Amino acid sequence: MDSYFSILFTEVYKILFLLVPVLVSVAMIVWLDRRVWAFVQKRRGPNVVGPFGLFQSLADALKYIFKEIIIPASSNKLVFVLAPVVTMTLALISWAVIPFGEDFVLADINVGILYLFAVSSLGVYGIIMGGWASNSKYPFLGAIRSAAQMVSYEVSIGVIIINVLLCVGSLNLSDIVMAQQNLWFVIPLFPMFVIFFISALAETNRPPFDLPEAEAELVAGYQTEYSGMMYAMFWLGEYANILLMCAMGAVLFLGGWLSPIDIFPLNAIPGPFWLIFKILFLFILFALVKATVPRYRYDQLMKLGWKIFLPFSLFYVVLTSSFLLYFDLLPGK
Amino acid sequence: MIAHSVFFYIFSLIAIVSAVMVTVSKNTVHSVFFLILDFISISCLFIMIGAEFLGMIMLIVYVGAVAVLFLFVVMMLNVAEQKGQWFSSRWDGGTHIPVGLLVSLIIFFELIIVIGGWKYKPDLLNSLSINISTEVTNTRSIGNVLYTDYIHLFQISGMILLVAMIGAIVLTYRERVGVKRQSYVKQISRERDEGVDLVEAEKNKGVKIDA
Numbered sequence: 001m002d003s004y005f006s007i008l009f010t011e012v013y014k015i016l017f018l019l020v021p022v023l024v025s026v027a028m029i030v031w032l033d034r035r036v037w038a039f040v041q042k043r044r045g046p047n048v049v050g051p052f053g054l055f056q057s058l059a060d061a062l063k064y065i066f067k068e069i070i071i072p073a074s075s076n077k078l079v080f081v082l083a084p085v086v087t088m089t090l091a092l093i094s095w096a097v098i099p100f101g102e103d104f105v106l107a108d109i110n111v112g113i114l115y116l117f118a119v120s121s122l123g124v125y126g127i128i129m130g131g132w133a134s135n136s137k138y139p140f141l142g143a144i145r146s147a148a149q150m151v152s153y154e155v156s157i158g159v160i161i162i163n164v165l166l167c168v169g170s171l172n173l174s175d176i177v178m179a180q181q182n183l184w185f186v187i188p189l190f191p192m193f194v195i196f197f198i199s200a201l202a203e204t205n206r207p208p209f210d211l212p213e214a215e216a217e218l219v220a221g222y223q224t225e226y227s228g229m230m231y232a233m234f235w236l237g238e239y240a241n242i243l244l245m246c247a248m249g250a251v252l253f254l255g256g257w258l259s260p261i262d263i264f265p266l267n268a269i270p271g272p273f274w275l276i277f278k279i280l281f282l283f284i285l286f287a288l289v290k291a292t293v294p295r296y297r298y299d300q301l302m303k304l305g306w307k308i309f310l311p312f313s314l315f316y317v318v319l320t321s322s323f324l325l326y327f328d329l330l331p332g333k
Numbered sequence: 334m335i336a337h338s339v340f341f342y343i344f345s346l347i348a349i350v351s352a353v354m355v356t357v358s359k360n361t362v363h364s365v366f367f368l369i370l371d372f373i374s375i376s377c378l379f380i381m382i383g384a385e386f387l388g389m390i391m392l393i394v395y396v397g398a399v400a401v402l403f404l405f406v407v408m409m410l411n412v413a414e415q416k417g418q419w420f421s422s423r424w425d426g427g428t429h430i431p432v433g434l435l436v437s438l439i440i441f442f443e444l445i446i447v448i449g450g451w452k453y454k455p456d457l458l459n460s461l462s463i464n465i466s467t468e469v470t471n472t473r474s475i476g477n478v479l480y481t482d483y484i485h486l487f488q489i490s491g492m493i494l495l496v497a498m499i500g501a502i503v504l505t506y507r508e509r510v511g512v513k514r515q516s517y518v519k520q521i522s523r524e525r526d527e528g529v530d531l532v533e534a535e536k537n538k539g540v541k542i543d544a
Contacts, residue, residue: 004336079366110470114389121397125369128401132362132408144405151401158393171386171472299515 015096018106022095026239027057032280033239033287040291064232072134072225079133084226084233087126091240094119098247099174101257101271112173113161116248117154120203123241124150127205127212130234131222142221145298146205146212152305153202159313160196163189164252166320169331177256179331184260186253192316193253195309197285200245202305204238206286208293209301242286243279250278341381348374361407365400372396386472 031046031054038045046056071077097112099105109115124147131143165171167188168179186193202209213221223234250256256278257271296304324330347370354367372395379388469477479487534540 109385111385111389111472114386114393118389118392118397121393124401128404147401147405151398154397
């Protein structure tokens with residue numbers, strides 16, 4: 001019985017070692033997002049609390065904690081309370097399989113990429129539950145929009161993942177990274193990287209695809225009725241999801257923890273740092289897109305997903321597989 | 334193995350309780366949520382017996398796609414109207430009950446046949462022609478079987494799904510008139526000559542535009 005407890009304690013310790021940095025970096029990334037956004041628009045952004053405004057997120061968190069949580073009288077109370085919990089949990093559990101280095105991963109499972117994909121496809125439930133349980137028009141419309149949008153873009157993300165898997169021959173995330181030792185997949189699969197990036201924007205409800213919370217039409221979409229800490233949990237979950245999508249992009253296309261070239265000063269930097277650099281790079285791209293591109297119309301969004309991305313990525317699957325077959329490069333025989 | 338069986342009983346308990354709740358709960362949206370919980374706990378059971386690929390596919394397909402559509406449909410229906418209709422005295426006509434009974438009876442007998450066959454021939458798994466190797470991952474072994482021995486069945490099932498999809502689209506499609514559509518080609522290929530018109534306007538009459 002003792003061994004069970006010792007295993008339990010080491011696992012809990014490891015999980016805390018992963019989750020606490022993720023939560024702290026989510027807070028920091030919100031600050032970074034607002035700063036980048038402000039600089040693009042020639043504003044200063046949050047710069048008052050702490051050096052460079054670094055503690056702005058902390059101040060916001062304090063404000064959210066001390067605000068009153070309002071549960072609408074006509075809402076479905078249990079589902080209403082569960083929705084932010086679901087969002088937050090799903091955003092955090094997927095970090096378990098992200099490899100930060102060789103043998104530096106919490107759960108090195110065989111179907112890592114499927115796990116990531118499954119958890120990100122569950123993310124839609126937090127939003128639907130929140131929107132439905134609020135029992136109010138704007139949240140419901142936002143939830144319906146978001147469900148349709150996320151389901152549509154998941155399809156193209158799935159097909160893009162198939163492209164990468166064809167080149168790897170394994171569903172394990174560490175194997176995916178190790179397969180990119182010679183060549184990052186961003187070079188042969190560049191069009192797929194672009195489509196992945198745009199689909200990731202849509203999947204995480206980021207601008208220009210933030211229709212579920214389009215403030216001009218739907219007040220704040222599915223979050224309209226939420227306040228205080230529950231709103232903050234939605235918000236944390238959303239940013240944790242964005243970071244996760246960046247990490248997924250880094251693992252699938254930018255060689256995860258590998259250094260760009262395997263020469264001395266570069267490969268002396270430990271793997272986790274490389275992964276963090278890549279995640280930050282992708283995140284700054286996300287922030288730049290948010291600052292520059294106007295919001296899509298809903299029919300344009302659906303058209304882009306179903307009529308352009310899906311056929312093109314399916315075509316690319318055929319192209320990749322025939323290329324690999326013709327030059328006899330198929331992995332894992 | 335104690336931890337293993339503890340988790341097994343937890344997940345199976347959740348699966349059974351939520352399966353019962355799907356039929357018992359009066360709110361249809363709650364039923365779908367319980368259905369999702371059921372799917373998730375069953376995929377956990379799959380993972381526990383080492384079939385991680387099946388478990389994940391179960392999550393992606395059933396929870397990530399099918400249940401979302403269920404939820405969609407159920408939310409769109411006017412639930413308030415139906416609430417309590419089944420159990421209230423106003424409910425008349427038991428047309429659904431015979432059909433439901435028939436279907437559940439058929440499923441019950443199918444289950445008996447499956448379980449009976451299992452008991453009748455316990456070495457079925459060993460007598461199969463497929464040799465199951467424990468070295469390769471089960472994703473790979475499923476692929477080895479599915480895309481070689483059973484490729485025709487696999488493709489036929491794909492065809493059936495395609496036909497069903499096309500059928501659903503044909504049944505629900507209706508051409509709507511008077512809907513303004515955006516055509517990128519039209520917008521881009523617009524020239525100055527057709528876009529701008531120089532008109533000699535008559536005094537006190539103006540110009541009549543026939544669009």
